[in-house]
Amino acid sequence: MSHDHHLPHCSRRQLLALAAGAAAAGPLRAQPGFATRPVRIVVPFAAGGATDVITRVLGERMAQTFGQAVVADNKPGAAGLLAGDAVAKSAPDGHTVLLGTTSTMLTNRYMFQKMPFDPLTDLTPLSRVCLASIALVVTSDVPARNLNEYMDWIRAHKGQLSYGSYGMGSHGHLVCATLSDEAGAGMQHVAYKGEAPMVQDLLGGQIKVGIGSMVNLKPHIDSGKLRALAVTGPRRVPLLAEVPTFAEAGFRQDALSLTGWLAIAGPKGMAPDVMRQWGLAANHAIASREGRARIIAAGFVPVDDDTPEKFARAWADEAPVWGRLLRAAGVQPT
Structure with a gap:
């Protein structure tokens, strides 16, 4: 699933949740944690559109939680492979994650004969953000x-x-x-x-x-x-x-x-405590009144009770189902 194929191309990087935005949202809730510098969310689409809405929802709240600015790094192209590969090859310290779709993280492995990374083994599931019916x-x-x-x-x-x-x-x-x-x-x-x-x-x-x-x-x-x-x-x-x-x-x-989803994943090898912090930060951002309202207005169903473990199970369960459906529809890897 990707509903963002038609998003317009804009600037590649944009800064989210700077001090003014965080101050407007209330006092910082930063806890001692992994974030020692700005956190990067890599997005496989150009700026502008549904994924930007979600990235802003996450970025504004997570800046408070992490006590660091959150940077959106837009890497469109190659059906999400560029963005996914950048995250798969990044350090597993929690400072770089992917905000991807079902296609980026799951079905691409059935669509392409050669991929620079395998989503199921080279990425760490952290949290679903919303369901994309x-x-x-x-x-x-x-x-x-x-x-x-x-x-x-x-x-x-x-x-x-x-x-x-x-x-x-x-x-x-x-x-x-x-x-x-x-x-x-x-x-x-x-x-x-x-x-x-x-x-x-x-x-x-x-x-x-x-x-x-x-x-x-x-x-x-x-x-x-x-x-x-x-x-x-x-x-x-x-x-x-x-x-x-x-x-x-x-x-x-x-x-x-089935439904598609928009979700957060990191590179493989992330420490369990860092994974847990990401899951909690995502739930906190999505459960806020404004976060829910903006996700719903973008046409999605918010998920504010996910964990890395629950997401990992869903990911593993759904992967073979998507593969079977694609084969049944006659879709051949290119």
């Missing part, structure tokens, strides 16, 4: 009002329909392929380079089915041009609270139950 939408002229009606509709138009996603092997691709296979509908996949061109074609009527992030789809759902039928993951998304999960609608296949 995606929504299945249809254009307003499609008669389906819910998921069961959608399945009947695609069945009735076998071999005639296509769906758009934000990329080959993306979570959206896997969800729509699963539904098409379930219905025997033979739908064609139209893989776009990001969500923006997919949404354009939905609004222009070139495709009638699409899937993507809440923040990009919600304005068009609110205007009535698109209709949301279901969202992935274990719980509803606050930004589209009226839309059921696939499970609530009676569909529990793996691709529909």
Whole structure:
């Protein structure tokens, strides 16, 4: 999953949570810990967009917790491999971490034959920040009002329909392929380079089915041009609270139950105490009233109760599932 393929390119580095920001947020809560100099969060996307919102939420609060400035280092390109490799090869002292997505940290290993690092062995899971569910939408002229009606509709138009996603092997691709296979509908996949061109074609009527992030789809759902039928993951998304999960609608296949995530990981070899400090700092940042509000407004579901151990288990459990789904969808490593 990556919902940030379409983010605009801006400056590569930006400083977060300087003294003014920390002072505005209240007194410092710095505890004696690992941070002896500014802490660097490496982000695999250009500045501007959803990941910047999350980085700011983390940076402002973590500057108080760590007693050090938090620097966002934007390293876009190569599907997140540049950013991931920079963190994998950094010193495991807690001063450099990755703020990455499911694709950066997990599914890339199934998408590329050669990688400069292996996310599952060369990174240390620290904490999930939020779940990144995606929504299945249809254009307003499609008669389906819910998921069961959608399945009947695609069945009735076998071999005639296509769906758009934000990329080959993306979570959206896997969800729509699963539904098409379930219905025997033979739908064609139209893989776009990001969500923006997919949404354009939905609004222009070139495709009638699409899937993507809440923040990009919600304005068009609110205007009535698109209709949301279901969202992935274990719980509803606050930004589209009226839309059921696939499970609530009676569909529990793996691709529909999974959700992407935005999470923090460090290089391998981090000390357990440093890992614990990162987990607590992330939970503290996300649990704040402002942190939750900003994460929800960006279309995500906040996770403020994670630990390195819980994240490591989820990472290990989900990896083979994503691999199996990608193979079933015919995605070959390049």
